[in-house]
Amino acid sequence: MKFSQLFIPTLRETPAEAEAVSHILMLRAGYVRQLAAGLYIYLPLAWRVMKRINAILKEEMDAIGAQEISMPGLHPAEIWEKTGRWTEIGDEMFRLKDRGGRDMCLGMTHEEIITWLASTEIRSYRDLPQMWYQIQTKFRDEARPKSGILRTREFIMKDSYSFDRDEKGLEESYQKHAEAYLRIFQRCGLAFYQVESDPGMMGGATAHEFMAPSPAGEDTIVICDKCGYAANVELALSIPPSQKDAGARRAVPLQEGQLEDISTPDKRTVAEVSAFLEADPSCFIKSLLLIGADGPFLALVRGDQELHEKKLQRIVGSFRPAQKDEIKDILGVEAGFIGPHNNKLKKIADISLKEGTYISGANREGFHTKGIKPGTHFDAEWHDVHVARGGDGCSRCGAVLREENVIEIGNIFKLGTKYSQPLRAVYLDENGVEKTIIMGSYGIGPARIAAAAVEQNNDKDGIIWPLGIAPFDVEIVVLAGDDKELAETAGRIYRGLQDEHFEVLMDDRNERPGVKFKDADLLGVPCQIIIGKKALKEGLVEFKIRKTKQTERIAPSDVVARVKQLYGKA
RNA sequence: CGGGGCGUAGCGCAGUUUGGUAGCGCGCACGGUUCGGGACCGUGAGGUCGGAGGUUCAAAUCCUCUCGCCCCGACCA
Numbered sequence: 001m002k003f004s005q006l007f008i009p010t011l012r013e014t015p016a017e018a019e020a021v022s023h024i025l026m027l028r029a030g031y032v033r034q035l036a037a038g039l040y041i042y043l044p045l046a047w048r049v050m051k052r053i054n055a056i057l058k059e060e061m062d063a064i065g066a067q068e069i070s071m072p073g074l075h076p077a078e079i080w081e082k083t084g085r086w087t088e089i090g091d092e093m094f095r096l097k098d099r100g101g102r103d104m105c106l107g108m109t110h111e112e113i114i115t116w117l118a119s120t121e122i123r124s125y126r127d128l129p130q131m132w133y134q135i136q137t138k139f140r141d142e143a144r145p146k147s148g149i150l151r152t153r154e155f156i157m158k159d160s161y162s163f164d165r166d167e168k169g170l171e172e173s174y175q176k177h178a179e180a181y182l183r184i185f186q187r188c189g190l191a192f193y194q195v196e197s198d199p200g201m202m203g204g205a206t207a208h209e210f211m212a213p214s215p216a217g218e219d220t221i222v223i224c225d226k227c228g229y230a231a232n233v234e235l236a237l238s239i240p241p242s243q244k245d246a247g248a249r250r251a252v253p254l255q256e257g258q259l260e261d262i263s264t265p266d267k268r269t270v271a272e273v274s275a276f277l278e279a280d281p282s283c284f285i286k287s288l289l290l291i292g293a294d295g296p297f298l299a300l301v302r303g304d305q306e307l308h309e310k311k312l313q314r315i316v317g318s319f320r321p322a323q324k325d326e327i328k329d330i331l332g333v334e335a336g337f338i339g340p341h342n343n344k345l346k347k348i349a350d351i352s353l354k355e356g357t358y359i360s361g362a363n364r365e366g367f368h369t370k371g372i373k374p375g376t377h378f379d380a381e382w383h384d385v386h387v388a389r390g391g392d393g394c395s396r397c398g399a400v401l402r403e404e405n406v407i408e409i410g411n412i413f414k415l416g417t418k419y420s421q422p423l424r425a426v427y428l429d430e431n432g433v434e435k436t437i438i439m440g441s442y443g444i445g446p447a448r449i450a451a452a453a454v455e456q457n458n459d460k461d462g463i464i465w466p467l468g469i470a471p472f473d474v475e476i477v478v479l480a481g482d483d484k485e486l487a488e489t490a491g492r493i494y495r496g497l498q499d500e501h502f503e504v505l506m507d508d509r510n511e512r513p514g515v516k517f518k519d520a521d522l523l524g525v526p527c528q529i530i531i532g533k534k535a536l537k538e539g540l541v542e543f544k545i546r547k548t549k550q551t552e553r554i555a556p557s558d559v560v561a562r563v564k565q566l567y568g569k570a
Numbered sequence: 571c572g573g574g575g576c577g578u579a580g581c582g583c584a585g586u587u588u589g590g591u592a593g594c595g596c597g598c599a600c601g602g603u604u605c606g607g608g609a610c611c612g613u614g615a616g617g618u619c620g621g622a623g624g625u626u627c628a629a630a631u632c633c634u635c636u637c638g639c640c641c642c643g644a645c646c647a
């Protein structure tokens with residue numbers, strides 16, 4: 001296509017509202033424009049990228065036997081009421097009424113709808129398994145849309161759903177998706193990890209996320225380079241480094257094995273007491289009084305660790321922090337001075353506390369206690385309830401974990417019967433017995449793939465698209481648009497590339513060379529064919545790789561072969 | 571929802587403290603000269619200063635309310 005006939009509104013300056021690299025570059029290079037918070041218009045270039053990503057998605061989904069369908073974006077409330085999510089989900093759901101006053105919503109996802117479909121159509125074990133997918137718009141009234149295309153209120157998603165007779169079937173569908181996802185992200189040229197994730201509100205037992213490392217990412221994962229363990233910090237296990245020596249002796253009382261109260265007036269937080277006593281935070285026990293379904297209990301983590309509420313919730317069910325007066329009523333002291341010893345409350349302690357001697361609140365106003373030995377001075381249920389961090393040990397092999405910020409680009413969930421049961425998606429098995437369909441749900445955000453690709457592949461001059469998803473394969477830069485000879489050479493190369501099914505952008509604009517070079521680098525098409533008078537005098541054109549800026553002078557007749565070589569089609 | 575920042579020409583910004591009727595750079599249009607890394611000269615178009623109300627002889631500027639956008643946090647099928 002001719003640049004002069006395409007709408008590519010590049011910007012010389014960075015719009016003030018953009019912060020993330022991908023957001024800045026996609027605005028500057030004329031890919032997207034913002035309509036409102038979290039709502040973006042995809043201009044021709046961005047839409048071409050999206051189409052390419054979607055084509056890869058379709059190929060790989062079709063390859064595992066999934067069938068493309070299309071479901072409405074507007075849903076009746078009734079179905080969402082049946083699964084309970086109409087009330088479970090709060091402001092994040094866009095809700096509206098139709099003219100008849102019926103409650104409706106804009107679909108945030110399609111488990112309900114597809115399960116309804118399955119419930120009405122699937123009768124027999126002979127109908128299973130099935131895998132259905134769509135590439136469709138989702139609506140979520142995000143509390144805080146951000147980072148351009150990364151977190152929006154309306155976005156396209158590839159979502160697929162598997163329907164199986166049993167767990168074994170689900171496992172197969174799940175693995176097929178995992179493998180397809182690996183191929184998809186590879187073809188899109190992304191660096192990514194597959195990590196264990198929290199099933200969250202989706203329900204079900206197993207879930208994985210596909211994560212593209214980027215500073216713009218909103219999620220954090222820990223990775224073990226030795227054994228391959230990788231998990232979202234929402235559930236990652238780890239072994240915190242052992243108690244630090246710095247000031248550790250201060251945790252030891254004058255008489256070994258005894259407890260010793262020390263005056264710590266007005267020192268309440270770990271940071272304050274740690275500074276006051278000159279002992280490392282890892283020498284303290286942080287005691288948090290929480291109220292669970294069975295009454296109050298103490299959660300204990302080491303002073304240098306953070307309590308992971310979701311992990312704790314999985315162990316004890318839902319809980320809430322105790323209020324100030326509740327703490328006084330139960331322990332007789334204010335929050336800054338509570339400790340695990342000398343009380344009979346149930347205790348859940350983090351595994352990092354198993355060894356060592358500690359200081360904690362004395363359960364006495366203005367005092368802390370030294371010499372507390374877990375197991376000796378208090379008993380507890382031991383669990384991993386701290387937040388895993390880089391530098392911790394791997395819970396599987398002990399090697400040091402690494403931490404990285406990542407963009408979630410895809411996820412896969414084993415749903416089980418979470419949706420099929422309330423919506424009565426059932427079938428009759430070989431023995432005529434009614435069984436509930438076992439489901440899985442699998443999502444990919446194409447816009448996030450695009451954004452992650454830009455985040456991972458750019459330099460000071462602009463975007464550097466991975467080969468598989470660039471808006472064009474080749475950009476021909478014709479340095480003097482009005483020169484006949486240049487135009488003819490460009491035309492020949494253009495047709496030659498098209499004959500080999502390459503997507504070619506030809507910058508035929510009547511612009512100065514500098515402008516064309518700058519725009520070409522900004523747009524990020526993987527390779528450029530530069531046609532200028534100088535080289536052409538010698539019968540040559542230039543072949544430039546966007547990523548390395550390496551330039552080769554080659555004969556016009558060799559261009560097609562050189563491009564084919566770059567794209568591995570030689 | 572809590573905290574912070576910002577709304578002035580298409581984009582980036584100045585002007586707001588101390589009220590006097592809006593300016594700079596880029597971009598855009600036209601003419602000319604240029605033409606291998608965002609050219610130069612000249613001419614010109616373009617703004618109810620986010621909106622509403624108020625104070626005042628006079629409001630971009632002061633006051634009240636309101637809307638929008640961005641960032642941090644909470645939240646996040």
